[in-house]
Amino acid sequence: MARPRQALLTRERIVEAASALVDAEGLDALSTRRLATELSVQGPSLYNHFATKSDIVDAVADAVIEQVDVSAFGTFPWDEALRRWARSYHAVLSAHPNIVPVLAQGPGRRPGGLAMAEAVYGALVDAGWSYARATHIGALMRYLVTGSALGSFALGFDVDPQLYDRYPHLGHAPRLAEHHEAVDEGAFELGLDLLITGLTARYEMGTR
Amino acid sequence: MARPRQALLTRERIVEAASALVDAEGLDALSTRRLATELSVQGPSLYNHFATKSDIVDAVADAVIEQVDVSAFGTFPWDEALRRWARSYHAVLSAHPNIVPVLAQGPGRRPGGLAMAEAVYGALVDAGWSYARATHIGALMRYLVTGSALGSFALGFDVDPQLYDRYPHLGHAPRLAEHHEAVDEGAFELGLDLLITGLTARYEMGTR
DNA sequence: ACCTGAACACCGTTCAAGT
């Protein structure tokens, strides 16, 4: 087969297959040859649609960010909007943890990432926050969300109980995994509440 | 050359060279062959000292964590200790950003990571925080520190000004890079202050 | 325009052979 009259690949199909592969088996499992096999073509065919593998990864990352709901910024006061956006951002990234290392690097040139930054920053500035503080708040929210999505805290400890013999306070560590969702959610919600409550207090004091 | 009478390699020398390579050129530059070349041996020689490349990466990560100063937990009240530890943790990770994706996965079986967790968790529990809250606070601090060290917020935006024509609020984005240190530090310090202040308030209210 | 096979310069890891 050389060129078929109907193209075998589209950017959309490639991104879909790549996303599924990353979600199912992780970033390391995404190789151009493996992805091509999944799409029933040969590796080099992908280069007719993307210039590099990195561009494919970026497209996967942006498809995830586009799922984040920023609509609250149009309909709620800044603090409630921030809370709703952060929860959506957190939920989306927690559903796709394998791509988080890419998202944690920032929006770069990705349209979805830039659109999200525009919505957040615009809403904060419109609410009266200084440019500097609006930037800090946007950064801080990204730190919290990517930091929590990047690695489950509760699953970050090896389950071998014997490992903790030398650490008197860590006896419960190997059993954290059993309720890791509650632990990770609890930590995120605590952080979100502390940040928003603290920001609201400062806002009302006029230190914006 | 077969076996020399004095071993050419030690685990220490391998970790040192690997750390230097990761710091200078990033995790992707760390290949067994490249690392071996740096040490004037052949690739397979490394396997006499480490079982897998992953074990080498873990050793590099733990060498970084061991630099974090946890001594404040013995000498200061929990809130001040938390603040001092977090700043040290942040400074160390910011000095070695390329290894942060590994650290963000948790301590696993790494002794340095476990020792740090022991110090933090122990101090919080001793101060009167519940097991659940102590876990949440430890998680939260890791989220903030790894999230901020993983990718500079200010450097996460492409510098091409034309890119921002469609985003009315992001006109300053390409110039964030000029003062990225101040921006990233400001966001981290804001976050740290909001978290500790909020935790202190809850502690004093008795909700531990 | 778009897919292919062949090729290049890489990977991590195994293993028998050497001292």
Place this chain on the structure above:
DNA sequence: ACCTGAACACCGTTCAAGT
């Protein structure tokens, strides 16, 4: 015990050849 060369099964990417 520890280093080596050869080998295996992989990588990302280029490119001329095909329709």
